[in-house]
Amino acid sequence: MTAQSILLVDDDENLRWVVQTQLEDAGYSVKTAGSAEEALTIVGNQPPALVLTDLRMPGLSGIELLRQLRESHPDLPVVIVTAFGTIQNAVEAVKSGAYDYLTKPIDFEELNLLVRRALEHSRLVEEVRTLRTNLDRKYGFESIIGQSETLLTVLDMASRAAQTNSTILIRAETGTGKELLARAIHQNSPRKERAFVTINCGAIPRDLLESELFGHVKGSFTGAVSHQQGKVELASGGTLFLDEIGELPMEVQAKLLRLIQQGEIEKVGAAAVSRVDVRIIAATHRNLQAMIEDAAFREDLYYRLAVIPLELPPLRERAEDIPELVQSFFLKSKEKVGRPDLILPGRLIPFFQSYRWPGNIRELENIVERIVVLSRGNTITEEDLPEMIRKARPAAAAVSLDLPAQGLSLDSVEKELIVKALEMSNWNQTHAARYLDISRKTLIYRMEKHGIRRKGSDAGPAERS
């Protein structure tokens, strides 16, 4: 059935015919059923956009049909048609989830209006669902690219913590995806319908930070010309993401502690406190424990924040995630810049894997875009890579080799190198071969030669990756 199809359920054949004609004249495609049982079969085969059903029928009643449809097709709108004497039942049906009801004899203008309204409503429900799915894809855990074990461990902890209200402290270098992770946690929490508010404690002048966080009342300081809500209040019912928490001045730390412990805030210049319900996720690239020793961070606040500590690994420690990240940013940049035919050959990926990425994923994202914008031909070449990346490849080969005086076996060194490369690539042969700058076939040949196989794996060395 098309989106605008209606299923009409009534045991009165004459009435079915009249209503069907009316609805078809109005442009809908209509199927009919003489009983609830028949209706259930039709819906099971091809769900319509709307069900219009009588209440009293032999066999299953309209209410029972409604109940079963609620379970199997919760978004399918059901409109009840009822005889005047049974309005009370129709009201009950609406309470049980029917979209609305009509009384017999049917006023066809009213019928048309109601059908249009019900279909519009279900279109909106569908649209919101699509929007929400897109939002999940954009901000949920799905948006975080990477399969490395270190990353997956963090994501596993994060997804479990997301369901709770516990405070989370994310520690990681700059550009590793702290905010992305915080958003994903919010998006997977019961608070997802409410606000996600970010404040970068390092980016706001120290003397304005308190008012920015907690708000102020008019006249509380020069420039406070009106009352202003703080970020904490804006995040009410939702999540507050405090980035660069290590930059929070001591006096503001005390106020934050009060918010976490008692759920109370005091606006700058206000006489009374107010209560707020927020979930706090904090992040920092600094070592807060060292700051505690230097008396620059409150120990009690630290323990309140780090109920769930999460550590995002820097990109250089998860080189196996780099190919997928490069690929994803490459596709995104091609689209953004309007160069859909551009090709990035796989043999260039090891360059990206050998560079140390001090700015982590943000740096990688920006560099890929730069390459896409500046590359001359349709295929990216080594010359199109920024100099520091081109240089990275030889640097990676500069393994420090302390050769033992008594000599060594070249074979066992080769074996050890191959095992290390495989372990680093999480036993993905394609990635390991790329890292060693050999073909996958050569890698498999050498794995066979040295009898290398993954511990706990029954498959032979040439297992596919």
Ligand SMILES: Nc1ncnc2c1ncn2[C@@H]1O[C@H](COP(=O)(O)OP(=O)(O)OP(=O)(O)O)[C@@H](O)[C@H]1O
């Ligand atoms: N695993 C990932 N998958 C896809 N994109 C990522 C990933 N991690 C980070 N990014 C992207 O990298 C950029 C930087 O991420 P984000 O702002 O979350 O990092 P951050 O650690 O909060 O940075 P800062 O320390 O500067 O606050 C963003 O564009 C983000 O979308």
